Structure formats: structure tokens, C-alpha cells
Amino acid sequence: VQAVSGELVVTPQLAYGSTAKSGAHGFTARQLSRIDEALTLSSRESGLTFSVYVGELAEPSRERAYELFGQLPATAVAPVLVAVSPGQRVLQIVTGAESAARIPNKSCALAALSMRASFTAGDLAGGIVTGLRMLSDAAGRI
């Protein structure tokens, strides 16, 4: 993902392993593969499409998260966006019509709470993985 002339270009595949430029994202290759595994597993088990954004969120961050949610590919089934801005210390979870039917806001708030706990301790990847697991548990299996 790179900002190209003010617009975000989504590279939908997660690059990991030795080829990943781990420094660019701020994650180690190992952390990237943990996030990848959590994304893949939670999406497969719940049938929802989880998506994780890590980076700056322009203010107001909630509206920016909505914008990003709208930019998800239309092929994504029942998308759920987890947007984390470590610099601003803000996290946003956005659900759409289909995913909100499976994950009530109360469960999103619970996931956000435990993500916060990890982030406060400085564990970004761990918090993201925990959040994804909790969201997919809340959604249940297909």
C-alpha cells in the first residue's frame, strides 16, 4: 500500500516471508506472518472478509475509516475493516450491513477493548491478532 498522488492504492495481497520489506511496514517478517495467518483463518472460519489497515488516519478518523471501508474491493464478501493508527493511538472497527448482522457493535467494542490492552503494552501485532480472533469468534462459523 502506498500513497500515490494523494490517493491510496491497495495491494490486496499480504507480502510476507523473506521477500517482505518488513522494515517498511514497521513489522518483522514473523509478525507479518502472524497477522496473515490470523486474517486468513478468521476470514475462512467466519466467511467474512477481514481487512487490517495500519497507518495514519486523517481527522476525523472515524470518517476516514468509513472512506477506507468504501474503498475495499467490491468482491470482498461482508467486509470488516480494522484500522489502527499507532501514531494517533486510535483504532477503528467498521462493519457493513452484512457483517454488522453477524458481529454486533457490542462485540466490536469488546474486541477494541482487548486490542487497546495489547497496544498499550506496545504489542501492535499481538493486538491485531487478538482483535481478529475475537471478531471472528463473535461472528461464529458459517
Next chain:
Amino acid sequence: VSITETLLTFVGAPALIFAVISLAALGPSQMRAPARYRPGRAWTHEPAWFLPHAAAAASTGGSGHGEVTGQVTGQVSAPSGANAGPVGGASGEW
């Protein structure tokens, strides 16, 4: 044989070998690892956006969601049934 020599042979030498091997094993990865995130510090890395692998999404069954390929530019796509717009969620700060 003096006590100093004994100590150097049986404590100093193993310690040296241990240190060299640990450095060789841990050093390179420590050098490559990005700085650990600390709450309150600025986040200077590039934004990253992750989606599950296409194979995982495709294996969930259903129709109309083939392989996610190529790149999607930043325009908001026309609302479809699956991705009509944000409805709920949660926010948090730390």
C-alpha cells in the same frame, strides 16, 4: 597451574564461545528488525493495508467473489450488495 589459568580455561573460554555463537545467531535479525512500537511515539512507517489471501476468501463459498487481483485505486466503488457502506463498529483510543 594457577587459579587464573584454570578460571580462564574453564569459565572464560566457554563464555567466549557462547557469546560468539549467540551474536552470530541473534545479531543479524536484531539488526534487521524494525524499531519496536512504543505508545506515544510517532509512527513513521508506510501505511499498510492487508486483506486475506484470495484463496482463503474464495474457499468460503458463495458467489461473486473470485480472485482479488491487481490493484484497486482509491475511488469509492459503486455500492454493491455486499459492500454498501459502513453500518456499525467500534472505536478506541489508547
